[in-house]
Amino acid sequence: MKKHIFLAFCIGIFLAACSAKDSEELYNLNATQWYKQIIKDLQNKDLEKADTHYGGMASEHVADPLLETILIILAQAHMDEEEYELAEFYLDEYNKKFGNSRNVDYIRYLKIKAKFDAFALPNRNQALMLKSQKEIDSFLQDYPHTQYEPLVQTMLTKFNLAVFYLDDTISDLYQRIGKEESYKIYQKRLEESEFFDKSIIEPELPWYRSIFEKF
Structure with missing residues (x-):
């Protein structure tokens, strides 16, 4: 009986550790690291993760030049997937952060x-x-x-x-x-x-x- 209880306890700890690892969020990365991560997400066809990691990049690097590039990339990626409202969101973000008379x-x-x-x-x-x-x-x-x-x-x-x-x-x-x-x-x-x-x-x-x- 004690053996089964101990085994269940160990499995519970293992699953909790795995869950924590899976849900661990990236933070405190430099702009290049964020950029590479988002590109990797897109290569893996995981737009949801790319969107999440954009949020991290945008909060840590408000106006980094790489952010300007990644906004256009994400907008195009969502257009390719026929997710046009999300594409417009990224274009609006681009316009707010980097819009000027040359690119508007x-x-x-x-x-x-x-x-x-x-x-x-x-x-x-x-x-x-x-x-x-x-x-x-x-x-x-x-x-x-x-x-x-x-x-x-x-x-x-x-x-x-x-x-x-x-x-x-x-x-x-x-x-x-x-x-x-x-x-x-x-x-x-x-x-x-x-x-x-x-x-x-x-x-x-x-x-x-x-x-x-x-x-």
Whole structure:
């Protein structure tokens, strides 16, 4: 009996030690050590740890030049994983810590690109489309000579086309269910669009999704 109690006690101590070791947080590292750790996390495909270690690096090295680099790396890493809200968080952090007249258009371009990459389905994200259109219009007004103008213009055209397609789908729905006034409102929007009366290839949906995506 005593032997079993002692064995259970030893196992408990071992598990507690392992738990403490696993949950041990890094601290008091220099900027280079933090940088290497975050890069290692990303190489291991562990974005959660990379985010945690960024918090440690940011608290210990408020404005270190390596922090500027790691913010862009983390923003891009989250964009690659389609985690666009987290990508925007890091871009906002970059802008607050290191934003200046030389790079502010680049950061705003990346934020627009994050929204553009987040838009994947033609019949969803209407609020995202409209918000992105306004952001692009504002961006082009603020930076008329930016080098990112052609890229942003292409994004705007695709957003405008997506809105046109969505309006066309809604217009067709209202016509089919006999909502004449609503149909006329959306039909007027379509007629005022640059894409009206032009040959457009509609986005195709897989059969298993079209059941739920189409009105």
